[in-house]
Amino acid sequence: GENVEQHPSTLSVQEGDSAVIKCTYSDSASNYFPWYKQELGKGPQLIIDIRSNVGEKKDQRIAVTLNKTAKHFSLHITETQPEDSAVYFCAALGRGSYIPTFGRGTSLIVHP
């Protein structure tokens, strides 16, 4: 089955800096890669996703890149703000699969 590795497990940045979270996946047939943000005391919320026919996608301060050859994808957050502090999960969904496989999460801390 699919295996998703996520790094780093903790990321601490100063407000205004950029943050990058990286994930690798094992199944070359995976074709959908969502990112979720989980704030304290809440459930994860989808913030951005990318499909295998696209190399990059942006939404304001967040962007996701996908390298199918290397089987890795990354979340980029620019101009970080304290409200970006949360746990971020990457996931991969295999072609023909119904259940996404999640990474173990990255705790992002943005210091004011």
Next chain:
Amino acid sequence: KAGVTQTPRYLIKTRGQQVTLSCSPISGHRSVSWYQQTPGQGLQFLFEYFSETQRNKGNFPGRFSGRQFSNSRSEMNVSTLELGDSALYLCASSPDRGTGELFFGEGSRLTVL
């Protein structure tokens, strides 16, 4: 549109007891999945339900079970609770199977003493 609603939000049980957690998906969503979240293991998949049928099951013992009703509402049950069952149990709904886009509830925090 109301989000995914999970009840109860918090509960405390003792070893050997059983617990039932409830999930009401977003209106119109037919697929419901359950996940266990612990600090060390991240999000572990428990079950997926669609059209009142369990379609997929994660690697959990038979003490973990669930069901889905005709209105797409779902329940999960854990019998003979163990200390290691302490976790946040998250329910997620999606309009259909296999979209990958999950809408999570806020979870039910279970503590087993």
